Amino acid sequence: MRKPLLNERWTSILYTLVDISSISQLRGPFLTSRAIFNNIDIFPTAALTYATAGTMVGWSSGTFRRSTLPSSQPVPLPLLDNWSISLAATPAIVITVTVCVVHRSYRWIGTKAFLLTASLLAIGASALDAFGATFWSASAARILAGISAGIAFTLVPSYVDEFGSASRLTTPNRPPLDEILATAFPFGVLLRFGADLLPQPVDPMWNAVRWGVLPTLAFAGLLFLPESARYLCVTGRVSQAALILQRTHEPTVQPGLQECLARWQQPGPGLIEAVKRQANLTLLIPLLALFAFQAFVGALPMMFYLADVLELAGQQVHRSPEQAAAILVAIFTLAVVFSRYLNSPLHPRTVLVLCSLLMALATLALGWHCHERRTRNLDPSDAYSEWPFLCFVLVFVAYALGFYRQPATLLAAEVADENLFALRTIATAICWGSVYLCVRILPVLLNTIGLGWVLWNIALVALSAAGVVLLCLPGQDDYAHKVLPGVCPNSMTSSVCSSGSSSPSVNTCWPCSHTSTGSTGPGTIAPEMFQYGEKQQVTGPEMV
Structure with a gap:
């Protein structure tokens, strides 16, 4: 058995220092002296892993536009070759495979060991991206980044849930764990887009250090976090799991910990077995289909080429496509933050339908604008318009309020606890497998049918998603x-x-x-x- 990094005495001292240093900064009804470590260490560490995955998504949009020619001319999206498109899409298919492998093997390795490995892989991906000068080094960097993101997407949600498992239904003002994770991912994309606006350092060492900071901080935070209580229960170390839960939960919810320990000692189902156990396929299949719609409504795949897509849609006054992309992702991040307040009065089914209709209307209008711009010779003064950017804002805000978070919320609410981990893994694989297809075919479609027809097809997908939600999902809590x-x-x-x-x-x-x-x-x-x-x-x- 491995010895802990800190013994009991130093762990108590660390908790005390964290209490004293943060009590003046963090205030709220969910914050108490017993669970202060829960809210301080797990939040930034989990958020850093998701932010690192966000930088992986934002990598291609800025990298492909920086030409190695002396003139430094931006390379527009339709001129990208197949190898560049492959580099952009590689992490998505790697995530799809990784989540299934991690779900199968995490019981033998451990949640904490896997997450530490993910941080190290992200650091290695940053180094390869900075120092590599060939296609194969870039491919290796993208593969490592995809493996790191796949591990995080598989294990971080269930690991974070353990810190509030006993108080999820009994504490009205519980910590906003889901909101922090949901915001961290687009924030990582925003960091990458914002860095593309700055002068690029000549020394590759600075690039490696700059993009290795996030995974390094995540690695340091994971060192001080305890092992997963669920993993300890699966491996028979129930007493250690009980001590961890007692240390990270309020005294008022201590009686509910025994129920969690008893449930986690049961062997978890595999991916196919979880589908069979859930039994009600008339509800499960539409729920899993929502994760495919997450990709096919277009917002997430467009982030891989966002600056180029904005340039194809029409030039904006007083801002470059790179600046417009950064502003758009910043608005998307803020919309994710404020989506918490929309979820309280409205049912997720209602939110999904309304957001799907809003996305359909915005993409129809934007598609007509792009079609007119491509088929007619417009006056040069008409080429500068804010209309495309406003339509993209509506699309991304609707995506942030609807399909970005609501499918996961519905899945967690409608499936049994013992099947949630496996079904969440299946949902992640479906989502990122669909993202891979979209990222691969998007440049091809832009070359063949144009951006206008692509947006019209996205509108049809959004309307189809609204129909699936209305016809197949329950409407009463x-x-x-x-x-x-x-x-x-x-x-x-x-x-x-x-x-x-x-x-x-x-x-x-x-x-x-x-x-x-x-x-x-x-x-x-x-x-x-x-x-x-x-x-x-x-x-x-x-x-x-």
Whole structure:
């Protein structure tokens, strides 16, 4: 057994120093002395891993536009060769393969060891990108960056969930874990786009240091984080997992930790087994299809070539395409931050439909503008317009409010806890596999049919996504599942089962048999719409 980096005495001293140094900076209802380490160390460390993945996405947009010719002429997107397009798309397919491999093998290696490896791979990718001068060195750098991002996308969400697993349903003002991770990814893209606006250093050492800072800080933060409690339970070290959970949770939620430990000791299902266990494919297939729509609505693949796409759409007054791309990603990042306030009053299904319609309208208008610009010889004064940029702003804001976060929220709410890790892995593979296809074919489509027709096809995809959401996804929080007889998921996050039960052995799913103590009739607890006597309020999970 490996010895911890710090013994108990030095760990206590570290926690005390963190408490004292940060108590004046972090304030909020979720912050207390027992869980202060939870909110200080895990937040920036997890965010740094996602920000590093964001820099991987923003790499191609600026790199391909910097020509090695003495004149330093920007290379427009349709003139890119197949090798450059392959470099841009390589990390997406690597992520697709990596998430499946990591899910299969993390029980043998460990969550913390995997995340430390991801940080080291990201540092190596930065060094190869800075010092490499050939296609093969660039390919190796992109592969390492894809492996690092795949490890982070697979393990970081479940690892972060462990820090609030027992208090997710009992604490109304829990830490904004999901919001921090969701914001870190576009912030990494913004860092890359912003750096492209600055003068490029001549010495490659500075490039390696500049883009190696984020993974280095993530590596340093991971050294002080504990091992995953879920992984310790799987390997039989339940006592160590209990100590970690007690140290990172509030005293008020300590009784719920035993339930988490008992659930994590059960062997987790594989990818195919999780689909079979979920049983209700009429709900699962549309949920997983939403992750394909994440890519095919176009916002995420366009980030790989955003400056070039903006140039094809039309020139803007007083700003270059690189500046417009940086401003657009900054607006996208702010929209992700403010999406938390939109999620409270509206159901995710409603948000997805509204955002899909908004994206469809914006892409239809933008596509018509690009089609007119390509087919007609416009006056040079008409070529300078803010209209394309405003349409792109609407597209990215709608994507930030809708398809960027809502599919993951719905998946976490509708599937059983024991299947969530595997199904989240499948969803990540579907999303990034779709991103790979889009990044590969986008330059080809721009060369053949033009940007206008591409945007019109994106509008059709957005309308199709709205139809899938309306027809296939549940519209009520209190009866979201189409539960089959005899298939009652024993899950804390099930929106059919009552979340107020303190014992996981009490089956409160309808239409399973249950001894009733109220006046609604013995034998069955029905949903609220079928109760005619004293109604039992059934609540769903908190939607972030």
